[in-house]
Amino acid sequence: MLVDSHCHLDFPDFAEELDAVLDAARASGVIAFQTISTRLSTYERVRAVAEAHDDVWCSVGIHPHEAGPEGPVAAETLIGLAAPDARVIGIGETGLDYYYGKSPREDQIRTFEAHCEAARATGLPVIIHTRDADDDTIDVLTRQMGKGAFPGLIHCFTGTDRLADAALEMGMSISISGIITFRNAEELRQTVKRVPLDRLLVETDAPYLAPVPKRGKRNEPAFVAHTAAFLAGLKEVTADELGTVTTDNFYRLFSKAIRPAATGATGA
Template sequence: MAGAMLVDSHCHLDYLAESGDLDGVVARARNAGVGTLLTISTKLSTWEGVHAIARRYPEVWCSVGVHPHEAEQEGQETPERLIALAQAPEVVGIGETGLDFYYEHSPRKAQEASFRAHIAASRETGLPLIVHARDADDETVRVLREEYAAGAFPGVIHCFTAGPGLAEAALEIGFAISLAGIVTFKSAESLRETVKRVPLERLLVETDAPYLAPVPFRGKTNEPAFVPHTAAKLAELKEVSPETLAAATTANFFRLFGKAEAPAGAALGA
């Protein structure tokens, strides 16, 4: 994709670092045309490691937040700690947070309380909310609508796998929709039909690495260098060229994550 930079808007480089080849992971991403990466916080107890990675590589930014799986042990009841940590220059988003009723590793009440604290932090800082939603579409829509009525905040539904109801509600409040490798899976036809109805100017692309490697790497450890495969499927679904898709999703990322700085010389679309 000459001249068309991609962004991995959601990956977990701290998990990939466990292989001992983080330099290689970042270099392979760069060589694949992935010029910016957002590495995501899942626990405040490990946030310093996430932050250190963002400080180490100029093309990497990070978030601060607590995954719904961790809400019982590390969930935030108030936004103050999130707001304080978000002052670091490398922090460009709040999350990931949200609701996961598939695994229910944490009680639903704890998940929702932490979700609302993250929303308050997003509203206060102006940084976009990074939302995880699994088997909790209706509840996620309810919380987002209730909180948005109390005050606007930007955000994205990451690794979108839900139905059209959550997509429509997210788009209604101005959120972006981010797609991971699942959109390339043979079994994901209903997801692809929903994606076709999402405006190009609201789409982001991600890996969620080390999880959910796209076809043709399904079943292998995912990494940011695989973003172009998911982007190619999205370009096909949106009936645009890979270059157009890359330019649009990259521009969308920097518009949403306004604190992140694009690499010098990067050509951003409208």
Template sequence: MLVDSHCHLDFPDFAEERAAIVARAKAAGVRTMVTISTRVRRFDEIKAIAEAYDDVFCSVGTHPHNAGEERGITVDELVKLAEHPKVVAIGEAGLDYHYDKAPRDDQAVGFRTHIAASRITGLPLVIHAREADEDIAAILEEETGKGVFPFVLHCFSSGKALALKGVELGGYVSFSGILTFKNSAEIRDTAREIPRDRLLVETDAPYLAPPPYRGKRNEPAYVVNTAAVLAETIGVSNEEIAKLTTDNFFRLFSRATRPIGVA
């Protein structure tokens, strides 16, 4: 069994064949998927997808790209929406200085709001970090000092220092198809230094498809390819990487339930 800990099944890329995509994932051994929220104001769409499939869960949160348009989202609102039994995480939230689609102050306020909701609910915060390593690390350290909260640095493509700081503060690190790209030697070097009990895999579908699908639309079934490269990178078998990333997932995303009949 494998888990796709981060995908976007609500995106238009999947609208015409969502059921087939979920079926292909299960056929590939991907028995659990988390479809990640990017806009709280569209949570009903995310929730409906999670409710429609037994092995699909969801998060609730505002992507940093949308922090400006959703600057009014409160901690209480996130906590209330997170009461839904299919919600297993808060986010994705964080900082993105590559595209800067929202004012950086709005991104930071949103990030801290989501941290507070994670701390209250005990649900892991899914963190988006792009070209903002120093500020992400500083906020994580400051906020952890106020009270610990579970989190994952998703689709990791930042510097090694941020990964190690995240682990030091109790977080997990999730690797996507970026890990498989030829020019990602530094990311693979980082993966080797992450404790094995803090590793996760994801697709971030519909983006970042691994070979042999690179350049095409990504989907949850392809997390198998990323997991195989992660296994090779850290020197374990495909079976071992499946077990350890699955166990890690259910430890972090503790509200999610394992599929019936799967140990």
């Protein structure tokens, strides 16, 4: 029993075989999916995937790469899209990416702030992408939390101990992708060992970042099982235990998502 908490099912990579991809994931034990918005200009495509499948939920937001091209966004716009829509369970993905620098930093920060404001107003978790921007990510979150707490998740975590500690101190959760399985990810593994189990989620970020032993292939939600199995070994729990706790964590954090009755929480 697993949830792929972050994937991009609307991307062209899956256009010709989305039903088969979802069926393969379900056969691997994936009971739910969150397909993530990266641009408001393509949000309706994201929303349509969630509407078509009872076990697929979605978010609404602007990726930091798109902060410049998409232009300024008001928190009220995000709130208006998310609050009344039963399929929207998260705000984002948003955040800061200084590695590629595809959008000006000031645009990224402004957009990130708007998403935090929307998360506070709606109570929906903000889904944060951060790369080579730990200091500014912490600064934005600290400033925004000072205006009132809101739930959140650092997705595809690859940051430092300092970022992990700051996020946990703010009550946020951390999501682990296939990067944890990569040979050169030992520093990340040591950081993740320190994260409490009750704050961990798993994801694919499909179609990107396929885990070992699928590295180099198009990633897809079924492969979250490989990431989860590796993470279970790292945390010294069984795969079933890891699946149960990360699934419980998903539904606790993304509380707007409706959990299938047959897979109710076990109290883990």
